[in-house]
Amino acid sequence: MRLDVLTLFPDMFPGYLGQSVLSRAIQRGLVDVRLHNIRDWSDDKHNTVDDRPFGGGPGMILKVEPVVKAVEAVQKTGAEPGRLVMLTPQGRRLNQSVVEELSGCKRIVFLCGRYEGFDERIRTILEPDEISIGDFVLNGGEVAAMVVIDAVIRLVPDVLGDEDSSGADSFSGPDRRLEFAQYTRPREYRGLEVPGVLLSGNHEEIARWREENSEARTRARRPDLLG
Numbered sequence: 001m002r003l004d005v006l007t008l009f010p011d012m013f014p015g016y017l018g019q020s021v022l023s024r025a026i027q028r029g030l031v032d033v034r035l036h037n038i039r040d041w042s043d044d045k046h047n048t049v050d051d052r053p054f055g056g057g058p059g060m061i062l063k064v065e066p067v068v069k070a071v072e073a074v075q076k077t078g079a080e081p082g083r084l085v086m087l088t089p090q091g092r093r094l095n096q097s098v099v100e101e102l103s104g105c106k107r108i109v110f111l112c113g114r115y116e117g118f119d120e121r122i123r124t125i126l127e128p129d130e131i132s133i134g135d136f137v138l139n140g141g142e143v144a145a146m147v148v149i150d151a152v153i154r155l156v157p158d159v160l161g162d163e164d165s166s167g168a169d170s171f172s173g174p175d176r177r178l179e180f181a182q183y184t185r186p187r188e189y190r191g192l193e194v195p196g197v198l199l200s201g202n203h204e205e206i207a208r209w210r211e212e213n214s215e216a217r218t219r220a221r222r223p224d225l226l227g
Contacts, residue, residue: 001034001105001156002080004074005145006067008049010035012032012142022150025159033149038062041070059116067111067122070105074109082107084128085148088117091130094148096176098131102148103155110148112141121126176225178219180210 005013013035017026023114029162039047043065050060075081083105092098102108111128116204133144153159183194218225 001030001077001103001153002107003149004036004077004081004107004109005112006036006038006074006110007140007142007145008038008069008114009112009140009142010037013146016146021159022153025153028158030156030159031153035072036074038066038070041066041073046088053116057116061116062113062118062122064119064121064125065156067118068125069113071109071126078107080107084109084111084126085145085179086111086113086123086126086130087126087133087144088113088130089132089135089137091132093135094131094133094151096151099148099151100155102152108152110141110145110191112145114140116117121171177214178222178225180213180217188201 007013013033017023017033022031022033026033039049042049048063049066050062053061071084075084083102083110085102087110111126132147133147138144150184165202183198187194187199195209197205202208215226
């Protein structure tokens, strides 16, 4: 899977890209991440990418020309254009179903905003898939892009090593419930013991306990997921 990130702050990403699962996926050639600075497509010597909003108001707006030129240029660098994802609080809410949808793409191009947002003509011309990671506002789309990338690459074949790992996650599977409680050594800590069924070796009983625990946990914490 190829992931292109268009941003005003590409230096935010190397630390993230060099850690853990994503770093190993990049090293193994399962994921290819490319960073692009939107300022490279500005026309003036100051690399201006923003301006004051027409009609007045606080802050600055990302200009249409450099952003559109940046996206169109990056899209031409691959064998085929990628799915363009604009990170914005006005987009559709990210959930596991959206993550699964995106994981089926061979290439995704992420457009990260800053300041007070995008000139509306960017949306009109580029027609991106607008995605929000929640009902709150960040300083920019970079952290949101990392969230989407982190969720999507878990579903890329061979990235996790164990193909069953992501299938047991919360919000995954056909019923979308929360994951059951997990335990590891020691068997007892500060008076709290691991449920005996998990030590029994009886796989049918363990599967039944996990199913019941998942339903009870979902009912207590996220009853909306039970429909």
